[in-house]
Amino acid sequence: MQPIQLSVFSEIARLKQVVVHDPGPEVDLMVPGMMEKLLFDDILFGDHARQEHALFRQVLARVADEVLDVQDLFVEALADEGVKLAFIEDLRRLAGLPDETCNLLRDMPSAQAARSVITGVPWDDMPSHTPWEQEFDYRLRPIPNLLFMRDPASVIGDGYSVNAMATWAREREPLILSTIFRHHPRLRHLTDQDKWFDQVNPLIRGEIKAPVSLEGGDILVVSDKVLVVGCSERSTTDAITCLAESLRADHVAGEGRFEHLVMVLMPKKRAAMHLDTIFTRISEDECLVYPPYFTDGSRELLNVVVMDLRHQELRFTTQPNLLAALKGLGIDLRPIFCGGQDYIRQQREQWTDGANAFALAPGVITSYRRNLATADELAKAGYRVLTERQLLADASLDLLDGRKYLIQIESAELSRARGGPRCMTMPLSRTGR
Numbered sequence: 111m112q113p114i115q116l117s118v119f120s121e122i123a124r125l126k127q128v129v130v131h132d133p134g135p136e137v138d139l140m141v142p143g144m145m146e147k148l149l150f151d152d153i154l155f156g157d158h159a160r161q162e163h164a165l166f167r168q169v170l171a172r173v174a175d176e177v178l179d180v181q182d183l184f185v186e187a188l189a190d191e192g193v194k195l196a197f198i199e200d201l202r203r204l205a206g207l208p209d210e211t212c213n214l215l216r217d218m219p220s221a222q223a224a225r226s227v228i229t230g231v232p233w234d235d236m237p238s239h240t241p242w243e244q245e246f247d248y249r250l251r252p253i254p255n256l257l258f259m260r261d262p263a264s265v266i267g268d269g270y271s272v273n274a275m276a277t278w279a280r281e282r283e284p285l286i287l288s289t290i291f292r293h294h295p296r297l298r299h300l301t302d303q304d305k306w307f308d309q310v311n312p313l314i315r316g317e318i319k320a321p322v323s324l325e326g327g328d329i330l331v332v333s334d335k336v337l338v339v340g341c342s343e344r345s346t347t348d349a350i351t352c353l354a355e356s357l358r359a360d361h362v363a364g365e366g367r368f369e370h371l372v373m374v375l376m377p378k379k380r381a382a383m384h385l386d387t388i389f390t391r392i393s394e395d396e397c398l399v400y401p402p403y404f405t406d407g408s409r410e411l412l413n414v415v416v417m418d419l420r421h422q423e424l425r426f427t428t429q430p431n432l433l434a435a436l437k438g439l440g441i442d443l444r445p446i447f448c449g450g451q452d453y454i455r456q457q458r459e460q461w462t463d464g465a466n467a468f469a470l471a472p473g474v475i476t477s478y479r480r481n482l483a484t485a486d487e488l489a490k491a492g493y494r495v496l497t498e499r500q501l502l503a504d505a506s507l508d509l510l511d512g513r514k515y516l517i518q519i520e521s522a523e524l525s526r527a528r529g530g531p532r533c534m535t536m537p538l539s540r541t542g543r
């Protein structure tokens with residue numbers, strides 16, 4: 111197996127290796143009573159969600175060298191019995207799993223244990239519910255949000271971050287990712303030196319009591335020098351400062367490239383749970399934005415704090431507008447409006463992830479098809495708009511021919527889980543530095 115070299119110095123450079131997760135039985139196991147707590151806005155029709163996701167993966171594969179599923183990586187990492195037992199012990203400490211559930215997992219062959227950690231294990235006998243998750247119908251609850259691979263871990267430059275989730279619903283996910291980064295045969299060459307941020311392992315070891323949360327949807331590697339991070343409902347100032355401090359130390363040691371971290375002060379609300387729900391970079395000189403947050407004069411304009419990482423201590427300055435701050439750092443991005451000019455469509459399309467595009471290459475993006483006003487804006491900016499079926503039906507169409515493309519992906523089911531194309535991907539490597 112070829113080792114994987116982490117390398118993400120851009121949001122838009124050509125995609126080489128990316129991790130996703132096909133929504134499996136864990137979405138079929140969700141009952142209405144747990145929907146809200148598990149951060150979905152509806153019960154998904156799993157088969158349709160899987161069809162949509164399969165098409166999405168085919169689109170990614172038109173450019174990427176490898177499209178990997180996190181579940182396969184996890185099964186491979188757990189194939190070693192020692193890794194499996196250590197993972198179960200970590201999970202017991204992290205989530206307070208009862209002995210009975212731990213024993214159940216220990217007795218399973220490793221591939222089945224790995225899958226069960228994701229899909230969950232229903233009680234086969236309802237009356238035997240213990241008080242520990244009485245409200246649910248599971249011995250081990252499913253983790254349906256793993257579909258949003260962006261959030262539990264992030265590759266930043268040639269290192270990674272084991273994120274710390276803000277919600278109970280997703281607490282298990284970073285532990286899975288941490289296990290993969292430490293033990294998967296293609297990744298175990300990585301050391302603790304390659305890790306920018308981690309609250310989960312210190313928590314398990316009892317070194318910290320209350321983790322500070324940081325989620326991948328808030329982390330954007332806007333260039334090889336600038337990171338933009340949302341301080342949101344999900345990611346805290348403390349966690350972002352901790353990440354900045356570790357990038358700063360690396361810079362000062364003469365190794366790191368990142369010079370600035372721009373923290374965006376976001377409203378704490380579900381519609382804008384992560385920065386990538388309102389802002390994504392899509393080409394060398396364009397970004398997609400939810401306009402009220404980025405337009406001078408708007409009552410909702412978001413301020414930013416620019417952290418300079420090049421000195422012996424972090425230095426902070428505050429600025430009113432992200433786009434102006436980025437321009438000051440040499441990144442001049444023209445905003446394309448999610449939802450066009452109409453305030454109602456802006457809100458509707460932002461809600462269905464119209465601003466959450468995923469770039470396969472500079473100016474080659476995927477987005478949900480339902481966001482039609484956003485697609486019109488992109489067409490006006492010179493993007494050739496194609497549905498994924500049109501793309502997949504034409505094997506000769508080369509997405510890397512130098513033109514700009516918007517590939518619209520089907521999203522009737524996927525969008526109900528409140529995440530878009532960028533949320534569903536964790537790039538491991540892109541070309542260049």
Ligand SMILES: NC(=[NH2+])NCCC[C@H](N)C(=O)O
Pocket residue numbers: 148149150255258260261326327328383384386387527528529530532533
């Ligand atoms: N990067 C993102 N915007 N991810 C969206 C995650 C959606 C998921 N249901 C959650 O609430 O956590």
